[in-house]
Amino acid sequence: MLSTKFTPKNKMTKAEIDRKWWEVGDYFRRNSLWLLMYCTGCCAVELPPSMTSAYDMERLGMGPMATPRQADILLVSGYLSLKTLRRLIYTYEQMSEPKYVVALGSCPINGGIYHDSHAVINQLDQYIPVDVYVAGCMPNPESVLNGFVDLMEGIKQKTMNGWKRYHDHFEWYKENQKNSLGEVIVHDEFHQ
Amino acid sequence: MTNSINNLELVKELVSKTTTILKEENIDVQQLAFEVNTCDIHHVLSVLKSAGWKQLSYLSAVDWPDENKFEVVYILFNWDKPVYVQIRTKIDRENPSIDSILPIFPGAKYYEREAHEFFGIAFPGNPDYEKQLILEGWDDIPPLRKDFDPSAYSDRKFPSREYPQDYSVTDEKNHSLEKRAERKARAERLRTGGKKQ
Amino acid sequence: MKEMKLFLGPQHPGMHGNASVHMFVDGDIIKRSYLLPGMLHRGFEKQMERKLWVNNISLIPRVCVPEPDINEMSFATAAEKILKLEVPERAHWIRMIILELARISAHLMAYGGLGGPTGNYTLMYHAHVDRNLILDIFEKITGARVYHQYIVIGGVRQDLPDGIEEDINVFIDDLERRLVEYRDLGIDNASIVKRIKDTIMLPEEVVWELGVTGIGMRSAVNKPYDVRKVVPYARYDQVEFEVPVSDYSDARARLDIKIKEIQQSIIIIRQCLAKMPEGPVRVKPDRGQSMRWTVPKGYAYAPIESSRGEFGYYMVSNGGTSPWRVGVRGASYPQGLLGIEKYLPGTRIDDAALWVDTMGICSPEIDR
């Protein structure tokens, strides 16, 4: 047994220390994921069962939150019309980091049943980075919960870094948003 | 339902007294449809309203590009004498315009706004029919017209996902049996959790 | 004092669905307000024109999300009216069972939704437990929890599975016993009564002015104005049920009617299970014909009593393989748009979420 007194100290660099702390933080982050339920579409109707007593999301430490600032996950529940996408980008940019995006249903993946609609976008990850997709129309509560467990596993493996991607490729995302939306800023008769 | 026939007769009598009926249809025992001249719409609606048809159930338009017409539809209902009455009229497709029925049915306000938004029909008399209601920043012809193609619009505006492999059945190199076997093997793999058997 | 501008939604815990209420408030009182719809717009009416009659069956349930079956029923009846198609007797009764179960589920969701604005989450959780049991029954019958695509043109997709009558009976008996508990937790709970009694009024003139239907109308005019009674579809003229009414329409009266309607739906389901005859359930198009299936020229409007009021499809066919025009009359259209503009002002901020909840506003059917 080595005496600790004479073993040379294992000097950790600052980056390593940061990484260690980040891992500690990851434990807390993945065990307490707060949802921002933005009911963008139909899949929102399967969220109450998965949140309430039947499937009880709170077991996993998850719960709904009232405002984007408090939340960790932006839950995009279903198709996104242009009008919603504008507000979704607002909401996403308001959330505090690290933030994750979970997209439910097949519509954010490739447009789903509304692939040829004039009002619904086809692919969400052109506009904001998506970490987990849950396919299905509509996904069962089981698969919704499974998606969240995948997200937790991904946080542990450090693969869920969509928010970093948004920083790195900010220009590209903004470009896409402009192309589809025309203008991201909300204009309507009430925002005089 | 014993007196539903009487009700139908009553409506027919009311409408035929007030205006000339271009076309009449009996849809079922509790539903009637009349096509009338555009100028008579207000008269017919107010007569029906005072006779008890005071609920405006629906207001919308139908596009008939072959005749170069829009057809505006009003559906009225009377809860005491249960007959649905469709009143239809055709207006020109170029510069379509029909007077608002707000003075008769205040509830028509948003229906008219929506009809303007989706068909481009003007409703003079409705104070803000020209404001956007459902769409935001629309940059094309009104979407419910028949000559609007949503698929082309979608392709133009929204990038679609590109798949490395084409799964559609119209694939030229479509080997159905092989694909089915592949799918079966994949399902088996998923079921057993990737373990070899 | 200066008016302050507030947004209730689209991302707001008090707002059901993706719509936004813009409010200009002075202190706590709302001065002006508008609904900003359109965030759930998918261009449904255009989509339906582009799809075959058969394909449309998979599209339509998505019009109104909390209660999808009324769409299928309305679409099917509208098409059958133009086709002059007679549906097998058993199919009518199965449709009624499905519709009533859907009504119970929508009412439970709306009643549990009372838990949100008033803060009584226990009520919400309990209501969702029971709703989930209905979804399980649906899964047994149709194979899907929410979007069933079960009521099709010409009947229903397939017969009821064996032993489902037992399941339904067990569930409705259980639910009937628990209705007392729901009353205690919700509309008879002293602290909630303070919130919902004598507020959010809906007088009779307003009903006629806006064209409100459903529970809002019945609670105000004190007459059984229910499409099931007045213009019976399916076999509603062969079952006995009451239409609960009241002559004083505050939030509590409307919620009370909701509970009573659940009770009546249970009675209807019992009668359906008892009276249901044996036989075929669907008029099928010939093999290979469904893609080329056409509907003759015609116009039809098919009203259905949904949990929020009269819901209907206006359908125009020009004899082609797909509908020429389908218009959706959302049940919450009048109170949702004009009602919020005209009658939400004057209430307090606290009441806004409750207003939206008890008036029965479903944003997907406003936007389509």
Next chain:
Amino acid sequence: MTIVNFLIGVGIALFGFVLQTSIGGINRKIVGRMQKRHGPRWYQEFIDIFKLLSKRAVSHGWIFDFGVIMALGGIIGTAMFMPLTNQILAFSNNGVNYDNFFIFVYLLAVGMLGMAMSASGSGNPWASIGVMRALTTMLAYEVPFLIVVLTIINLTNQSSLTGIMEYQQMAGNNWFIIAMPLGGIVGFISLMGMLGKKPFETYIAPAEIASGPMVEYGGKQLGMLFILHEISVFIEVSLFVHLFLGGATNIFEFLIKYFAVYTFANLISNVNGRFKIDQVVTFFYKWPLLMAVTQAVIVIYFGWVI
């Protein structure tokens, strides 16, 4: 007054935080069982708080940041004066205990004001409505509560918490909640108001004003607000235990009483809806005020204490 006193004080604040956070977690589980579900892990609240502290946060100017820190400091300062039992207490000198009731009344206000300042600094209209409501609620419950407490002070001739505790323990555990039933009820109702439990949750009200003062907080600031909330709950529940339930002679007694009070308040909260803000004020100024005055008259003029 040595450094040891301060260390004990900080220790009490820390103990209060740990205690309330774990009891809060256990209560979430109990409520979960009431709502026919499994409920979270009992240490979920700790995870939540540490997660919030590990997140990045957006600032809305220095008032926003400083207000949170001021509120947290004020609350920790208040908690340092809180006696746990007769003996465990941070600041005492030769038998004189510095745990006067009015210290808590004044210092708690520092926390509240800091939070109000910071929330208004965020510039969100929901937050300012929430702050307005929080202060109004405070005004509503303080009046009946203070009348009852003043009655107690009049009766015991002292305003030190340990003194009041000992007074109750002296003659065979004569708790004030039994001796003065009306006052006890008023105290409990006011406690519900202080804790922001359901009938009086008006200033949080997620479905109405989007969680009120907390609407703009996220990340670290929200984490600090959570810590603040836990410690202030600890202070408020302990005040009730000491004033009305005869305090505690040892730490286990304190824990049991604390748990019982908090759980009872939480259970009541979970089957009730919330009032509107004007209803909260009229409610407090009607029955609790009347009961508190009646109790004061009974105690002071008639001397009827069981």
